[in-house]
Amino acid sequence: MRVPPPAVAEELTGWGRWPRCAARRYRPARAGAVGPHLAQAAESCWTLRGAGRAYGDAAIQDGAVLDLCGLDRLLVFDRAAGVLRAEAGVTLAEVLAVTVPAGWLPAVLPGTAQATLGGMTACDVHGKNHLTAGSWQDHTRRIALLDAHGSVRDLAPGDSLFAATCGGLGLTGVILEVEIGLEPIPSPWVLERVRAVVGIDALLGALAEVGADPRWPHAVAWLDGFEAPARARGLVHAGRIATPAECVGDPAPTSASPRVLPTRARRLPPAASWCLGPTLVRRFNAWHHARTLRAVGAADQAGGQRRVSLERFFFPLDRWRDWNRAYGARGFVQLQCLIPHAEAPSALKGLLAQLGDAGHPPYLVVMKQLGGPGHGYLSFPASGVTIALDLPRRPGLEAVLARLEPALLACGARVYLAKDAVLSREAFRAMYPAWQRFLAVRSEVDPEGRFTSALARRLGLATGAGADMS
């Protein structure tokens, strides 16, 4: 059969719904069809795409996009040793539905369970417990990668290609299968402790305190982005997997019960995007703050603790399928950057103040602590505080973000490429000093630059065929 595979011509975006690209989306239905797709479609360069949960343009281009969500088969689950091998299009939610009832959990959980294993590997995702657990690649045992020549390579930690592929944003080849190690869990529940704080300094102090406390491996903080940083109300959430003694009265999960991870996500009403604006967000922030404290205070006399489901603690927004639509057709940009500890208080205050003064207060502010450096050439984690800011794309936003770049570079910050949509080439090179080693490894496995993306072109990572605008 030499008939070219079919493609859907459609507009694709990242999770932020901007930028938009006119793409031809191909969708191999099985792992065996990926090689023939690449060979038989008359395309010079490809962008690889999973669930499309990267916020910016890492998984889009004006051209051919290979949608790998059809590779959705679980392959091996060793229940005794806690090892799972699956095709790259399997989502984290599907993994959890199988592993949690068996008493296992991936050590690293990003903010959404809708991402695919391939996508998580390509972004080298981190969770709320980076200080103790590291990033996704620290628990990846094997990767099966299809390179541009059509051969399948088996990658293990220690290979330079492994270090290039983890965090490599789909630019080294097609991740076909991923094998991960899991951690045993005593229950599918999380014990959460919430503290209220006022002001960035207090928030950073509380985060550091939780980070130093081995009883609470997971920590994340929320801040009201509409108030002045020195006075803003904030919440610091600490979490750990609950012991069975703390789960008295709850049904034990069975392999047949999907209720461990409630998956019925609701659609946002269409009118939500019309309502979302500064007034609503201010009200929401106040309500969220009060409601959380009330829920935590009411649930437990020990002050500030409650037991929540895994999904509630780790993936709070997954309840709303397509919550990104609340930002409307213009979409939004998420700026997530890591700031070294020494610079963190002043840099964060400066960042929030600048955004507020420019008329672009962030609608959502989430912060975490990160530990040692990631091992991939383009890995995001390094020691410091990471802040994620959701910024609706109102006129002037891109100019404001461009003006922020020098300040970020000056304080040694680094932007997370999985969320990025606006970083300049020069800033990228300064933030990721291993970019040249990455390109060297990549040129060996993909000399013609067949795997590319809009992000790769923007940051100067595209070579050969992938560098031309098709």
Added chain:
Amino acid sequence: MKHALAGQRVAVLGATSAIGRALAGGLLAAGARVFLAAHDAPELARVAADLGIRAGAPALPHGVFDAREMAACARVVHEARSALGGLDGLIVVCGLLFDPARRADPEHLHAVHAVNAAGPAVALETAAELLVQQGQGFLMAVGSMAGVRPRAVNYPYGASKAALHATLSGMRLRLAHTGLRVHTVIPGFIESPMTFARTDLFWVAPPERAARDMLRALARGRTVVYTPWFWRWIALALRALPERVMRRV
């Protein structure tokens, strides 16, 4: 639904197709024991592993067969029976689309009829013989709306599916008092690699929906199932149209 199918031993032929996978997953969730059969061996192994892991079951029994070979179609039913220690039902989901570019290729034409009509007929008759001896069981095969009324574009496919529908109707009559149930499934457009990127289709349903309708039919004993339900009325209308009108459509 769990109630009716729990513990039943079912063979699914064509288990690597979109509907086949969804159906096998639904059967396992309902407590049935499943034997998977398809012609793509590596893919079948993956699907068997995937379904087994999701169902919390050990490795699922599976076997390769080529629906173009009549002997293989009979053999796979016996293989399923020995792997499962008995057989309570057979579901045939095989299908081969007709490719208009290969209209002049006799092998292709033959393959379409073999995979869609003759092969399933052999498998169904083989299973019927086994099930009649135990006095209970079910047979089910997936036809197509294309088999309701031949169309100029794809009548070789439609004809083979029409033959399958007739086979199932005839078997229903022959086996009427034996305790066996024979089900015909007639889907409209279903999301699958066959229908991906086609802009001329409408009301395309996910395979999980077809699987759910099929399992419901098995549990409730409905013998002719259109999935989704509204295709029944479209079929009724299509059968009534005079050929003169069909020429214009």
